[in-house]
Amino acid sequence: MTDQATIDHTSLPGAAHSESALAARSRMKAGHFRWKALIPIFYIVFLLLPIYWLVNMSFKTNQEILGTLTLFPQHPTLHNYRVIFTDPSWYMGYVNSIIYVVMNMVISVAVALPAAYAFSRYRFLGDKHLFFWLLTNRMAPPAVFALPFFQLYSAFGLIDTHIAVALAHCLFNVPLAVWILEGFMSGVPKEIDETAYIDGYSFPRFFFRIFMPLIASGIGVAAFFCFMFSWVELLIARTLTVTDAKPISAIMTRTVSASGLDWGVLAAAGALTIIPGAIVIWFVRNYIAKGFALGRV
Amino acid sequence: MEKTWNNKAWFFVLPVLLLVAFSAVIPLMTVVNYSVQDSFGNNQFFWYGADWFREVLTSERFHDALMRNLLFSAIILAIEVPLGILVALAMPKKGVWVPVCLVLMALPLLIPWNVVGTIWQVFARTDIGLLGYTVDALGIDYNYVRNVADAWVTVIVMDVWHWTSLVVLLCYAGLVSIPDAYYQAAKIDGASRWAVFRYIQLPKMGRVLLIAVLLRFMDSFMIYTEPFVVTGGGPGNSTTFLSIDLVKLAIGQFNLGEAAAMSLVYFLIILLLSWIFYTVMTNAGTDRPLKGGAE
Numbered sequence: 001m002t003d004q005a006t007i008d009h010t011s012l013p014g015a016a017h018s019e020s021a022l023a024a025r026s027r028m029k030a031g032h033f034r035w036k037a038l039i040p041i042f043y044i045v046f047l048l049l050p051i052y053w054l055v056n057m058s059f060k061t062n063q064e065i066l067g068t069l070t071l072f073p074q075h076p077t078l079h080n081y082r083v084i085f086t087d088p089s090w091y092m093g094y095v096n097s098i099i100y101v102v103m104n105m106v107i108s109v110a111v112a113l114p115a116a117y118a119f120s121r122y123r124f125l126g127d128k129h130l131f132f133w134l135l136t137n138r139m140a141p142p143a144v145f146a147l148p149f150f151q152l153y154s155a156f157g158l159i160d161t162h163i164a165v166a167l168a169h170c171l172f173n174v175p176l177a178v179w180i181l182e183g184f185m186s187g188v189p190k191e192i193d194e195t196a197y198i199d200g201y202s203f204p205r206f207f208f209r210i211f212m213p214l215i216a217s218g219i220g221v222a223a224f225f226c227f228m229f230s231w232v233e234l235l236i237a238r239t240l241t242v243t244d245a246k247p248i249s250a251i252m253t254r255t256v257s258a259s260g261l262d263w264g265v266l267a268a269a270g271a272l273t274i275i276p277g278a279i280v281i282w283f284v285r286n287y288i289a290k291g292f293a294l295g296r297v
Numbered sequence: 298m299e300k301t302w303n304n305k306a307w308f309f310v311l312p313v314l315l316l317v318a319f320s321a322v323i324p325l326m327t328v329v330n331y332s333v334q335d336s337f338g339n340n341q342f343f344w345y346g347a348d349w350f351r352e353v354l355t356s357e358r359f360h361d362a363l364m365r366n367l368l369f370s371a372i373i374l375a376i377e378v379p380l381g382i383l384v385a386l387a388m389p390k391k392g393v394w395v396p397v398c399l400v401l402m403a404l405p406l407l408i409p410w411n412v413v414g415t416i417w418q419v420f421a422r423t424d425i426g427l428l429g430y431t432v433d434a435l436g437i438d439y440n441y442v443r444n445v446a447d448a449w450v451t452v453i454v455m456d457v458w459h460w461t462s463l464v465v466l467l468c469y470a471g472l473v474s475i476p477d478a479y480y481q482a483a484k485i486d487g488a489s490r491w492a493v494f495r496y497i498q499l500p501k502m503g504r505v506l507l508i509a510v511l512l513r514f515m516d517s518f519m520i521y522t523e524p525f526v527v528t529g530g531g532p533g534n535s536t537t538f539l540s541i542d543l544v545k546l547a548i549g550q551f552n553l554g555e556a557a558a559m560s561l562v563y564f565l566i567i568l569l570l571s572w573i574f575y576t577v578m579t580n581a582g583t584d585r586p587l588k589g590g591a592e
Contacts, residue, residue: 036387037389038387039383039384039387040384040387040388040389040398043380043402043461043465044402047401047402047458047462049420049427049428050416050417050420050428050458051404051405051416053416053419053426053427054415054416054419054420057419066425107316111312111313114309114310114312115309115312118306118309118310119310121300121301121306122300122301122302122303123300123301123302123303124302124303124304124307125304125307127306130314132571132572132575134313134317135571135574135575136567136571137317137321139519139570139574140519140564141518141519141521141540141563141567142519142521142540143521143539143541143544143547143560143563144543144560144563144564145325146547146548147328147547147553147556148324148325148327148328149320149324152323152324152327167316167319167320170316170317170320171317171320171321174316174317175317190299228406228407231409232407232409232410233409233410234409234410234411234522235521235522248409249409249410249411252415263425266419267419270412270415273409273412274407274412277404277408278400278404281400281403281404281407282396282400285396285399285400286396288466289466289467289469289470289505290470292463292466292467293467293508293509294578296504296508
């Protein structure tokens with residue numbers, strides 16, 4: 001096919017032929033495509049199987065879970081969910097988690113915005129070192145900080161408050177937000193800043209009226225990643241809370257060790273923790289990679 | 298972009314600096330403080346010098362945990378990176394299935410880490426879990442609570458389940474940023490599938506792949522919650538990784554001095570890795586900026 005294309009390459013019909021040859025080839029590829037699609041399908045099935053098992057269990061009674069292995073609940077029941085939604089010690093866990101996650105999200109993005117602007121627009125004394133130092137905090141093992149955090153927040157009388165967890169999670173979320181926002185801001189040409197100043201905009205007016213709308217998607221992505229990493233973290237959240245601000249994930253572990261075998265309720269509680277993430281992820285589906293790569297994709 | 302030199306930019310950075318100083322520097326100073334002192338209780342401390350560090354660096358327990366962690370990181374990288382590339386290559390490049398695939402694949406990343414542990418703890422049980430039951434029914438003797446090899450397999454499969462999607466997403470972002478013209482040129486040249494991968498896709502994915510490898514390495518190096526929920530570090534100490542060991546030492550045995558010294562050694566290792574990560578990222582970014590998936 002390519003031979004013919006090269007022979008007639010001077011005349012117009014020949015060129016058209018080579019185009020159609022290319023199209024034919026990609027159509028052939030499209031035939032193979034169905035085989036190729038098996039890989040992502042298998043992969044997604046592998047990802048969904050354990051989740052399916054959890055959801056399946058959450059609709060079963062304990063007798064059924066422990067009795068026989070069934071692929072579908074034989075006697076579907078909402079009992080497990082009812083337990084969670086009627087018992088404050090359960091559902092307050094979700095409320096607590098959401099309170100400190102949102103607090104953390106707001107604080108992180110608010111302080112990260114000016115810092116990211118500074119890093120993306122200016123060079124200043126020690127800027128590179130500072131940027132690196134921020135990264136090291138994102139990479140710090142939470143286990144190292146668990147005990148000193150406990151003592152620090154005890155000294156301030158903040159143990160078992162939402163703000164304590166929100167502040168502690170800033171350790172890894174603020175650097176993350178700075179890195180992501182810096183990536184997005186560097187994509188906005190500097191001429192926009194200069195034009196705004198020439199037009200007589202003051203800095204705050206420029207920043208809120210012109211610049212922030214331009215990086216709105218970046219702010220959304222940064223907020224999402226702060227939400228996510230605060231939502232999935234357990235070690236620090238558990239260390240800093242006793243009862244009043246205890247996150248749902250910590251309540252789950254406690255219940256496992258105490259009553260041991262209430263598998264149905266445990267599964268329901270687990271299934272409910274997946275929902276917030278599953279909802280918000282839809283909004284940032286095209287930016288997930290950028291966020292994980294700290295704004296560097 | 299040409300940046301102007303302006304030291305007043307420090308004022309913009311100040312809030313971040315204060316906040317992170319509060320949540321990182323002060324706790325870290327406490328750790329440093331503990332690492333050079335010993336206590337007989339009653340809040341009476343005395344100078345202990347570098348003895349804790351000597352103890353940690355020569356202790357077999359720390360070496361074992363470090364070796365286990367390195368082995369774990371090496372195994373999951375060897376599985377997750379090729380698998381991630383394979384899935385990313387096979388994913389559709391456009392169409393209605395793309396967002397569906399992306400969202401479904403990202404799902405495990407958004408589950409709280411201890412729920413991930415719980416899911417696998419249940420899923421791998423031979424009495425009530427689908428996986429454990431199936432493996433058992435196939436006649437394979439499988440028990441992740443008692444058998445060391447089974448515990449390792451379970452923890453590794455769990456990590457592959459949890460984090461391979463990160464590699465997929467990053468590679469996919471790198472792949473969609475390759476202009477169509479590259480593929481058309483390759484088709485005209487009659488390039489084989491392997492040649493397209495080797496000379497077009499792999500070099501173009503290089504940067505994101507590097508980020509993926511480094512992130513996975515570092516995150517697997519501080520893994521705590523998931524293996525702790527599934528195996529609790531056992532059987533014996535066979536799945537006690539560095540973080541689990543550290544928490545055992547600090548909170549379980551309340552050996553603050555040794556735990557603090559171990560924290561600092563651990564932190565220095567991470568610092569070294571971060572420095573490599575940072576240098577590689579900033580250098581790879583300057584010569585050929587790649588734009589992908591984000592548009």
